[in-house]
Amino acid sequence: xxxxxxxxxxxxxxxxxxxxLDESLSAEDASLFEQHLNFCEGCVWxxxxxxxxxxxxxxxxxxxxxxEAKERLLGAFRDWRRS
Amino acid sequence: MAPAQAHPRTALSASEEADLVARLRDGDExxxxxxxxxxxxxxxxxxxxxxxxxxxAEEVVQEAWLGVLNGIDRFEARSSLKTWIMRIVVNIAMTxxxxxxxxxxxxxxxxxxxxxxxxxxxxxxxxxxxxxxWRAYPGNWAAAPDDALLxxxxxxxxxxxxxxxxxxQRVVITMRDVAGCSSDEVCGTLEVSEGNQxxxxxxxxxxxxxxxxxxxxx
Numbered sequence: 327x328x329x330x331x332x333x334x335x336x337x338x339x340x341x342x343x344x345x346x347l348d349e350s351l352s353a354e355d356a357s358l359f360e361q362h363l364n365f366c367e368g369c370v371w372x373x374x375x376x377x378x379x380x381x382x383x384x385x386x387x388x389x390x391x392x393x394e395a396k397e398r399l400l401g402a403f404r405d406w407r408r409s
Numbered sequence: 410m411a412p413a414q415a416h417p418r419t420a421l422s423a424s425e426e427a428d429l430v431a432r433l434r435d436g437d438e439x440x441x442x443x444x445x446x447x448x449x450x451x452x453x454x455x456x457x458x459x460x461x462x463x464x465x466a467e468e469v470v471q472e473a474w475l476g477v478l479n480g481i482d483r484f485e486a487r488s489s490l491k492t493w494i495m496r497i498v499v500n501i502a503m504t505x506x507x508x509x510x511x512x513x514x515x516x517x518x519x520x521x522x523x524x525x526x527x528x529x530x531x532x533x534x535x536x537x538x539x540x541x542x543w544r545a546y547p548g549n550w551a552a553a554p555d556d557a558l559l560x561x562x563x564x565x566x567x568x569x570x571x572x573x574x575x576x577x578q579r580v581v582i583t584m585r586d587v588a589g590c591s592s593d594e595v596c597g598t599l600e601v602s603e604g605n606q607x608x609x610x611x612x613x614x615x616x617x618x619x620x621x622x623x624x625x626x627x
Contacts, residue, residue, distance in 0.1 A: 335532070335539075335540065335541025335542055336532060336541060336542045336543045337525075337527070337529070337532045337541040337542075338541065340525075340526045340527045340615075341525070341526055341611070343526070343611075344607055344610055344611035344614060345607060345611075348592065348607065350603075350607065366542075366543075367546060368542075368543040368546035368547060369543075371546060371547050371548065371549045371550070371551075372527075372547045374549070374550060374551055375547060375548070375550050375618055375621070375622070376614060376615075376618055378550050378558060378621075379567075379614055379617050379618040379621055380586050380614065382558060382559075382563065382564070382567050382617075382621065383567055383571070383582065383586040383587060383614075383617060384586055384587065384589075385559070385564055385567075386564065386567065386568060386571075386587045388449075388450025388451060388454070388587060388588055389449070389450040389453055389454075390446075390449065390450065391445060391446065391449040391450075395467065395471065396442070396445060398471065399441075399445055399471065399474050400438065400441075400442065402471075402474065402475060402478070403436075403438060403441050403478065404438070406436075406475075406478040406479070407436035407438075
């Protein structure tokens with residue numbers, strides 16, 4: 327994944343964050359990724375921004391079914407049960 | 410109480426799911442209602458990836474529930490109940506989408522041109538000492554006041570950023586980060602590979618981060 331074998335640039339790090347957070351990087355890439363974070367505060371903040379982004383998206387509540395749509399479904403359920 | 414009433418982000422165990430399926434087959438209305446409450450929002454979000462309007466997406470979801478009831482006796486637990494339900498939504502939505510001349514082959518989206526997560530101008534180029542490294546660091550959001558991130562306004566920014574996304578990215582980020590689905594559930598629902606799923610999620614999250622950065626760092 328890395329262009330040079332022994333280190334990642336910041337520009338490479340930002341493209342690997344999703345894989346890093348999903349823990350789907352190879353052991354080798356994960357180690358390069360973490361080594362980079364050890365000396366680059368900018369990328370530590372970037373990864374933190376991505377985590378914050380995911381948490382903020384998680385604040386969105388899913389839509390609830392409108393009552394009349396639910397009534398229609400429960401009606402369909404009773405019809406199905408009778409059949 | 411019924412396992413189906415657990416928070417939607419908590420996946421059901423195999424035995425809880427088997428119990429729920431048995432109750433549905435027995436015609437247990439409460440089990441059905443709990444299942445509707447649990448999955449309606451995700452179903453609507455998935456349907457909206459394939460059809461043009463909210464009204465049509467609502468019809469798709471209604472029709473999908475009839476499909477669930479008519480098919481529950483044949484459900485064999487080869488996938489989770491949730492993924493099986495979402496596949497029914499996708500199949501109905503795709504049929505509707507074709508009729509509306511808007512069918513979206515989701516796998517096609519992952520091969521569209523690669524959009525970088527961050528504007529390349531933010532990194533040093535070859536003429537600098539450290540090509541590919543930040544010109545100026547991104548902001549330290551941990552130092553931002555909590556209420557700036559959690560404000561209604563910020564949530565509005567995030568919601569519009571998601572709304573602007575291409576449909577496949579929008580469905581993937583909504584399933585993963587709003588509905589709390591696993592990557593397996595997303596792949597099973599949309600029939601995309603693990604890698605494609607991650608590319609779509611990565612672009613979607615990067616887009617939302619960019620929008621948040623513009624909002625927070627002004």
